[in-house]
Amino acid sequence: MSRLVPESDAGGATVTDSGEAAAPSARIGEVVDGLRAALGDGLIAHHYSARDAWVRVAPGSWREAARVSRELGLSYLSFVSAIDWKQAPGLGGEKLWDPDAEEGDAPGDGPGRWLTGVAGGETRFQVFARLHDVVRHVGLTLKVDAGDGPDGPGGGAPRAESWVPLFRGADWHERECWEMYGIEFDGHPGLRHLYLPGEFEGFPLRKDFPLLAREVKPWPGLVNVEGLPGEDEPTESGDVEPE
Amino acid sequence: MSVSEQQKAAYVAGQAADARVRFELETEGMTLNIGPQHPATHGTLRVIVRLDGEQVVWADPVAGYMHRGYEKLCEVRDYAQVTTLVNRIDWLGSFCNEVPFILAAEELMGIEAPPRAQYIRTVLFEMGRVANLTLFLGDMAAQVGALTPVFYAFRDREYVLNLIEAATGGRFHPNFDRIGGLKEDLPKGWIDETKLVMRKIRHFCDEIDDLLIGNRIFEERCRGIGVIPRDVALEYGLSGANARASGIDWDLRRDEPSVLAWKDADWKVWTHPDGDSFARYWVRQQEVRESTRIVEQLLDGLPSGPIRAKTPARIRVPAGETYVHTENPLGEMGYYVVSDGSPGGPFRCKIRTPSFSNVSIVPWLLRGVYVPDVITILASLYFILGDIDR
Numbered sequence: 001m002s003r004l005v006p007e008s009d010a011g012g013a014t015v016t017d018s019g020e021a022a023a024p025s026a027r028i029g030e031v032v033d034g035l036r037a038a039l040g041d042g043l044i045a046h047h048y049s050a051r052d053a054w055v056r057v058a059p060g061s062w063r064e065a066a067r068v069s070r071e072l073g074l075s076y077l078s079f080v081s082a083i084d085w086k087q088a089p090g091l092g093g094e095k096l097w098d099p100d101a102e103e104g105d106a107p108g109d110g111p112g113r114w115l116t117g118v119a120g121g122e123t124r125f126q127v128f129a130r131l132h133d134v135v136r137h138v139g140l141t142l143k144v145d146a147g148d149g150p151d152g153p154g155g156g157a158p159r160a161e162s163w164v165p166l167f168r169g170a171d172w173h174e175r176e177c178w179e180m181y182g183i184e185f186d187g188h189p190g191l192r193h194l195y196l197p198g199e200f201e202g203f204p205l206r207k208d209f210p211l212l213a214r215e216v217k218p219w220p221g222l223v224n225v226e227g228l229p230g231e232d233e234p235t236e237s238g239d240v241e242p243e
Numbered sequence: 244m245s246v247s248e249q250q251k252a253a254y255v256a257g258q259a260a261d262a263r264v265r266f267e268l269e270t271e272g273m274t275l276n277i278g279p280q281h282p283a284t285h286g287t288l289r290v291i292v293r294l295d296g297e298q299v300v301w302a303d304p305v306a307g308y309m310h311r312g313y314e315k316l317c318e319v320r321d322y323a324q325v326t327t328l329v330n331r332i333d334w335l336g337s338f339c340n341e342v343p344f345i346l347a348a349e350e351l352m353g354i355e356a357p358p359r360a361q362y363i364r365t366v367l368f369e370m371g372r373v374a375n376l377t378l379f380l381g382d383m384a385a386q387v388g389a390l391t392p393v394f395y396a397f398r399d400r401e402y403v404l405n406l407i408e409a410a411t412g413g414r415f416h417p418n419f420d421r422i423g424g425l426k427e428d429l430p431k432g433w434i435d436e437t438k439l440v441m442r443k444i445r446h447f448c449d450e451i452d453d454l455l456i457g458n459r460i461f462e463e464r465c466r467g468i469g470v471i472p473r474d475v476a477l478e479y480g481l482s483g484a485n486a487r488a489s490g491i492d493w494d495l496r497r498d499e500p501s502v503l504a505w506k507d508a509d510w511k512v513w514t515h516p517d518g519d520s521f522a523r524y525w526v527r528q529q530e531v532r533e534s535t536r537i538v539e540q541l542l543d544g545l546p547s548g549p550i551r552a553k554t555p556a557r558i559r560v561p562a563g564e565t566y567v568h569t570e571n572p573l574g575e576m577g578y579y580v581v582s583d584g585s586p587g588g589p590f591r592c593k594i595r596t597p598s599f600s601n602v603s604i605v606p607w608l609l610r611g612v613y614v615p616d617v618i619t620i621l622a623s624l625y626f627i628l629g630d631i632d633r
Binding site (some may be wrong): 054079084115128137171172173193195204209 | 306307310312314315316319346474475477478479481482486491492493497500563564565566568575577579581583590591593595599600603604607632
């Protein structure tokens with residue numbers, strides 16, 4: 001499985017079920033340990049960086065993870081958002097993924113089909129959220145797999161449990177996720193458009209949603225703009241020759 | 244007709260007239276559309292309110308009139324180009340938008356800017372806050388009908404913007420922060436001029452004090468209006484002065500370890516226990532004063548040295564994830580940056596903007612308030628539309 005974490009980092013720090021790596025601070029370690037004690041197998045993996053912590057939970061434990069975190073003091077909801085791990089066409093012009101290709105032609109089929117980030121992941125879509133303790137100043141990023149969506153068996157929308165029953169502020173964040181990624185939140189009081197007009201079709205932040213400006217003029221566009229009068233002509237490499 | 248009979252007749256006529264008015268002006272279930280263009284909305288926010296008489300029974304803010312899709316655009320630009328975009332999120336304090344993104348990129352690359360650059364960053368950050376909140380201090384007064392503070396605010400904000408322009412070349416969109424440091428050093432004579440302007444800003448705060456604090460109209464329109472309790476504020480993710488006005492003693496400048504220079508200045512985080520419109524106004528006013536003091540102290544202790552660390556000619560950010568947030572004028576602003584190690588831009592860049600959460604409380608907060616208070620409450624929450632819509 002391809003990882004976004006540098007090998008040296010990933011080897012030592014992402015741990016499944018055992019706390020090998022040291023927490024950046026004792027307070028963050030307490031929160032992660034508290035979550036593991038309450039969720040058991042529901043907590044799949046955790047990851048520590050030099051100053052931050054990530055936790056990935058099972059889809060069935062998503063709301064429970066929020067409830068436990070809140071009891072542990074992380075009562076401030078920073079945001080809820082999502083990510084699409086499908087590999088996108090690169091900026092350098094090379095196409096990693098071609099929308100016209102036949103099914104199965106995509107380079108990322110089979111194991112390692114999707115990229116993964118810190119604390120791992122198995123599906124194309126992930127929902128992640130950030131909670132904060134404003135008294136003890138501890139922050140934590142929680143992640144949950146939301147399914148493969150249209151690329152999964154049987155298609156369908158990616159799903160996750162809603163946090164609205166716990167955090168009323170999750171309402172807008174989840175509406176935005178639904179609008180941008182098409183993720184259905186079970187238990188949300190009414191998923192409707194937040195930014196886009198009601199008749200909008202498609203999910204703009206999915207990696208396979210084309211950005212029209214880039215289709216018309218591939219990146220990086222015109223690099224060397226026309227020189228000012230009296231300036232030297234740009235050379236082949238784009239640098240102006242020194243006098 | 245005796246006097247008492249006349250009184251009796253007048254009373255009966257009055258009752259009849261009242262009944263008629265109640266019948267004809269049946270107002271239950273009336274829907275009022277505030278905006279998208281309204282001076283209190285700082286852009287184009289539309290709020291649909293359903294009224295029972297003068298009272299709001301239901302409110303729904305409609306965002307998206309200014310949605311520019313920055314999260315998608317970030318994915319198709321390289322790291323150096325992103326600062327140009329994010330300048331336009333909170334356009335009144337735009338340098339503040341660049342800083343957390345650059346800090347996130349620096350953290351992923353393992354680069355740290357030299358001390359002088361960190362100091363100048365912090366100074367410009369606080370000046371962005373002064374420029375931003377000064378306008379609020381005037382604008383809030385305009386929403387209750389006092390026009391003088393607005394002109395004072397525009398007058399004094401201009402001094403700050405001139406200085407930001409002198410240092411960065413841009414009044415509203417500096418685009419000055421770079422991975423590893425800053426674009427340029429400060430111009431000659433800038434430091435003395437800035438100290439002078441910071442004194443002017445404190446004088447402006449004193450003028451506002453004279454005009455508004457204790458003013459009967461202002462106090463009656465703001466005290467006890469739009470009260471947000473502490474736990475509700477946390478649940479909705481309110482941050483910045485809106486949270487501190489509800490008694491939440493939390494400021495990322497003080498409470499989060501940062502490479503920026505706030506820790507080197509002596510200043511105070513102000514909170515207010517009331518949680519009403521007045522508290523939000525008062526906290527911001529104190530914050531402007533504190534910011535001017537931070538600027539002065541940092542300029543006094545400005546270290547010498549380079550303003551840019553050595554960076555590769557082509558920025559290539561290694562694979563990884565990070566979340567960096569700072570205390571922006573409007574509240575907690577953060578960038579969750581995911582890099583896949585490719586030479587291009589971020590794989591995913593979630594932009595956590597303070598106004599988004601601050602406005603999501605509006606349906607809860609407006610329930611039961613009277614129509615004139617809707618405007619003062621919206622003004623006191625202080626949001627920038629670019630910051631909601633991104």
